[in-house]
Amino acid sequence: xxxxxxxxxxxxxxxxxxxxxxxxxxxxxxxxxxxxxxxxxxxxxxxxxxxxxxxxxxxxxxxxxxxxxxxxxxxxxxxxxxxxxxxxxxxxxxxxxxxxxxxxxxxxxxxxxxxxxxxxx
Numbered sequence: 001x002x003x004x005x006x007x008x009x010x011x012x013x014x015x016x017x018x019x020x021x022x023x024x025x026x027x028x029x030x031x032x033x034x035x036x037x038x039x040x041x042x043x044x045x046x047x048x049x050x051x052x053x054x055x056x057x058x059x060x061x062x063x064x065x066x067x068x069x070x071x072x073x074x075x076x077x078x079x080x081x082x083x084x085x086x087x088x089x090x091x092x093x094x095x096x097x098x099x100x101x102x103x104x105x106x107x108x109x110x111x112x113x114x115x116x117x118x119x120x121x
Contacts, residue, residue: 113119
């Protein structure tokens with residue numbers, strides 16, 4: 001008979017998970033207390049350096065930043081170009097279209113319905 005046919009009882013599985021989590025918590029707590037011996041000394045470094053941010057980046061931003069001075073715009077230079085005489089283009093007219101038959105009268109428009117229900121009849 002395999003373990004798939006007869007799994008562990010639920011209370012055994014839950015007890016194992018609880019024991020594993022308690023064991024992990026205790027091991028983490030003991031390691032934290034071992035490393036905590038050096039935490040009793042007070043650091044003399046500025047708070048920004050302790051957090052890993054360089055002091056230059058941790059300084060407060062100025063409230064007002066003056067705009068950079070405007071540069072003088074360069075003066076416009078005139079460029080002389082020679083005009084070349086271009087002969088006028090000849091445009092041919094399209095052939096005249098034969099007269100179309102008179103257009104049929106547009107269909108009579110129906111008055112708008114008075115109610116919405118009239119649209120669905």
